[in-house]
Amino acid sequence: xxVDVEDDALFAGxxxxxxxGARQVEIGYLNEGVPxxxxxWYCSAHYRGARIIVEHHRGPVEAVEAMVRRLLTGGxxxxxxxxxxxxxxxxxxxxxAHMADGTTWTLxxxxxxxxxxxxxxxxxxxxxxxxxxxxxxxxxxxxxxxxKPKRRR
Ligand SMILES: [Zn+2]
Numbered sequence: 001x002x003v004d005v006e007d008d009a010l011f012a013g014x015x016x017x018x019x020x021g022a023r024q025v026e027i028g029y030l031n032e033g034v035p036x037x038x039x040x041w042y043c044s045a046h047y048r049g050a051r052i053i054v055e056h057h058r059g060p061v062e063a064v065e066a067m068v069r070r071l072l073t074g075g076x077x078x079x080x081x082x083x084x085x086x087x088x089x090x091x092x093x094x095x096x097a098h099m100a101d102g103t104t105w106t107l108x109x110x111x112x113x114x115x116x117x118x119x120x121x122x123x124x125x126x127x128x129x130x131x132x133x134x135x136x137x138x139x140x141x142x143x144x145x146x147x148k149p150k151r152r153r
Contacts, residue, residue: 005136009121014062016125017045020071027060043067068125078102080129082116 017025022045036059043063044053052072057063072084099134106114117128 007061009061009120010064011123012120012125013061013068015123016068017064017071020045022047027063029060045071076113077116077127077129079127081118082113082114082129083110085115085117085128 014025024046025043026046027041028044028060029041032040040055041057041060041063042053042055043057043066044051045067052067052070054063054066057066069086072086075084076082077084115128118125119128120126
């Protein structure tokens, strides 16, 4: 069984996992001699001192996309500091939740940080703030000023 890395979703996923600092990414399956969708696919990413794995997927693409979700959920965009979101439902943070970096946030902080919606454009995951002027990242204890209310016409 071979994995077609020319698949756009797979390529984009591996690219993103690489950008999160993974030293090694592994895509594999557990069951030999069965149809692809029954092979029980997994994806694991190795970081300095840590290994993240997502399991039980129907194919290599599904496994990689699950990893992308796992890595982005509860994380913050390294570029704009916003919470990463993968859908219009918004970021998955809630008050008191432990963020990917181990901190907890209040509702005010979550609202103030805004979100950065990642979308896959063919072979690349693109951050929502792509092309925007980078905002200053707050310090560990820094608070962002609240946004001014919009003026009504
Ligand atoms: Zn961003």
